[in-house]
Amino acid sequence: MTGRLDAAVVLQLIGVTQQYGNGATSVSALSGVDLQVHEGELVAIMGASGSGKSTLLSVAGGLQQPTTGEVVIEGSFLSDQSPAQIAQLRRRSLGFVFQDFNLIPTLTAIENVTLPLELDGFRSRVARRAGRDALASVGLEDKLDAYPDDLSGGQQQRVAIARAVVGGRRLILADEPTGALDSVTGEMVLRMLRARVDAGAAGILVTHEARHAAVADRIVFLRDGRIVDESRRDGAEALLAGGSR
Template sequence: MTAVLRLERVTRVHGSGATEVTALHEVGFAAYAGELVAVMGPSGSGKSTLLTLAGGLDTPTSGVVRVEGTDLAALGQKGRAAMRRTSVGYVFQDFNLIPALTAVENVALPRELDGAGSRSARKDALAALEEVGIADLARRFPDEMSGGQQQRIAIARAIVGERRLILADEPTGALDSETGEDILRLIRSRCDAGAAGVLVTHEARHAAWADRVVFLRDGVVVDESGADGADVLLERSR
């Protein structure tokens, strides 16, 4: 299998002196084409930091983050932004929707910024909204929707177009159980079609959708197992 995402001895330190915090320490991690990896661990273990580095939203203090073999730090800020628009789909915990844009405009934006025509971008956006079950809300603005509906817009934006890597930070947090399962099934299907996926979750039942579970504690990978070991790993964290 080809490693779509690879972290090589990655360390991320925030602050300095008395306020210094090591969010990740020499972490090695990979996600392969066709694979969904769940990342679990207690609060403050470094899960979200791993995702922000993988998505090029932050750079490591030391070590290398590669997406499809490319060192993200070497791309520069503009290059990383371009990669996120074309290859990396990111589902944020707080949605990060643009209030002044409708649902379909929020989803189409990455495609338009990458040079797609507005008609083509809108068609792709409507298809993504259909996949997450809210195509009928395409013309509504985020503040006219519930938290769960906004989360589905964020997920549609993450999967629109051809995404080789999907990063999801607690993507079902604002959704009811049935809708949450539908979203996990959708992410799983994208991975089965050839994308690599990384799912941050604290729920063992959500981790069961993954091929592997990686467990973080205090910024270090402390264990790894198949998805059927998620309950065991979660129990060890308590």
């Protein structure tokens, strides 16, 4: 499929299914998911364990191809892209934030942040300037040369966020980013994600915490790989109250 969509739609999933296995042993992780995420919008994905939350994030970020359906990022259909083009798109437009940080222990904070830029061909001086600015934006301008093992969990997650937003990435995908953090640090991380989205990015936050989902503009509930309910911020309290049914 080819074509371009509304420029304000940073991410679109169209009839996405993800199936593992074949025949009687097959499992459907996602079933006919339709989702749009606009610039300046943070969408929280909630659901029980095994509902398909992490699979949705993986498919949305081009880490795995859907069995059927289309994933569209900034108007480009991933099905039209080669593996090399998808890898390039991830480096330039997507930022991932994971619960376990995924920092490279032998690289300093700024080296972790600038690595995607350098892999994309940026000059070292330009990449370092961008990395320094990204770390400053999360309050770590004094930790540029610190290694992950010398940082607290909260500081490591802030480095991960700086890496996710460096270079002005347009789509931020966060998978339980506060799960390994204390409540105070977790709230700080959520404020940072919210600020990046308010600055013009689009974001998806996978979480099982209702209080964390409340920072989003829209909350989407998954059950058995299907979107079963959603609400915008002004209806979030009612949705969260009914989400435990």
